[in-house]
Structures are given as structure tokens and as C-alpha cells.
Amino acid sequence: MLFFFGTKNTGVSVAPAEITCESCNQSQQRVYVFQKYFHFCWIPTFPLSKQSVLECQHCKKTILEKEMSPQQKQISLPKRKAAKTPAYTFTGIILFACLVGWGNYSTYQKKERTQKYVASPVANDIAIIQLKNNEYLILKLVSVEGNTLKFLPGNYVYKSYFTAKREIREKVEENGYFSDKLLEMSKMKYKELKVDFVKRESLAEEL
Ligand SMILES: [Zn+2]
Numbered sequence: 001m002l003f004f005f006g007t008k009n010t011g012v013s014v015a016p017a018e019i020t021c022e023s024c025n026q027s028q029q030r031v032y033v034f035q036k037y038f039h040f041c042w043i044p045t046f047p048l049s050k051q052s053v054l055e056c057q058h059c060k061k062t063i064l065e066k067e068m069s070p071q072q073k074q075i076s077l078p079k080r081k082a083a084k085t086p087a088y089t090f091t092g093i094i095l096f097a098c099l100v101g102w103g104n105y106s107t108y109q110k111k112e113r114t115q116k117y118v119a120s121p122v123a124n125d126i127a128i129i130q131l132k133n134n135e136y137l138i139l140k141l142v143s144v145e146g147n148t149l150k151f152l153p154g155n156y157v158y159k160s161y162f163t164a165k166r167e168i169r170e171k172v173e174e175n176g177y178f179s180d181k182l183l184e185m186s187k188m189k190y191k192e193l194k195v196d197f198v199k200r201e202s203l204a205e206e207l
Pocket residue numbers: 021022023024025026056057058059060061
């Protein structure tokens with residue numbers, strides 16, 4: 001994937017300036033103020049500095065701030081300071097903050113849902129358990145009888161949570177994925193395990 005980023009300038013103000021042009025001796029100059037901003041894939045991300053430029057309307061000679069005489073600066077610098085940074089130049093960081101906020105919220109929601117499912121287990125729940133050695137195991141809840149839960153453990157363990165999660169989508173339905181040796185535990189014991197994810201069929205969820 002290619003990303004494009006860099007800086008761009010946008011005009012923010014223009015005002016007449018009563019200064020005589022050094023080249024043509026006319027007094028038809030203007031002060032332009034530009035806002036420099038950082039863009040990422042052409043989305044304005046955050047503002048950088050502002051610059052003022054003098055331009056003679058008669059002979060079109062332009063003078064950058066660093067080339068200005070003290071008298072020219074006296075006119076152009078207040079214009080630069082008065083020019084407001086356009087709000088849209090903050091678009092990228094605002095979007096980024098929203099994404100982070102949304103990501104946090106969605107992680108929080110998933111955690112809440114997992115806790116809810118662990119607190120009230122339903123047959124056919126498929127859970128990812130983090131083992132003490134930091135490996136991940138998939139368990140399938142076969143039955144709930146009073147306080148007793150009966151699981152079928154998967155025949156595989158995974159080094160990463162994401163692999164386990166993918167296997168839930170791709171492998172757990174296959175014959176022989178789960179061991180045929182039942183694993184029994186109390187609801188209390190199940191809550192004490194480090195359960196990272198529970199998949200529940202939507203039908204079961206409505207019950
Ligand atoms: Zn001029």
C-alpha cells in the first residue's frame with residue numbers, strides 16, 4: 001500500500017498594503033498570508049507555520065518574509081498574526097482521535113460481551129482460553145447442567161490469540177477438531193479462567 005504525505009499551502013487572507021514597490025515605485029501591494037499544513041494522502045492532517053508574502057499588483061514582484069525590509073515586515077507580520085488557522089487543517093488529527101476513541105469503545109464493548117457470556121454460559125458457546133504458558137486453547141461448551149459445565153477442548157493450542165480467533169471461523173466445524181474427552185468444571189471455575197473471547201450463535205443469544 002502506498003501512502004502519500006507532505007506539506008501544502010493554502011491562502012488564508014489577503015489585504016492591501018500601503019508600501020511603495022521597490023521595483024516599479026507604485027503603491028499597489030498586497031499582503032497574502034498562507035497556512036502551511038501537513039497532509040496524509042491529501043487529507044489535511046495538522047497545521048504547521050503561517051507565512052506572509054508581499055506582492056505588487058502592478059509589476060507582480062513577490063517578497064517573502066525573510067527578504068522583507070523592517071518597514072515591510074511591520075506591515076505584513078501583524079496580518080500574519082491576525083490570520084486564523086483554518087479549522088479544516090486539523091481534519092486528520094480529529095479523524096485519528098475519533099478512530100482511537102471508537103477503537104477503545106469497541107474493545108470495551110467486546111470485553112463486556114465476553115464477560116456477560118462467561119457469566120451465563122450457553123451450550124455451543126465456543127471460547128478462547130489463555131493458558132498459563134500464554135498459549136491459546138479453544139473450548140466448546142457441550143452442556144450446562146446446574147452448576148456443571150462440560151466442554152470439549154480443541155486438539156490444538158495456538159501461540160497467538162488472532163490465530164485462535166481465525167481458527168474459530170475456519171476450523172472448529174471440521175470433524176476431529178475437538179478432543180472427545182469431556183472437560184468438566186464448575187461455573188465458578190470457568191469464570192476464573194482467562195477467557196478472551198466467546199462465540200455464541202445468534203439463535204442461542206436470543207434465548
Ligand atoms: Zn511593483
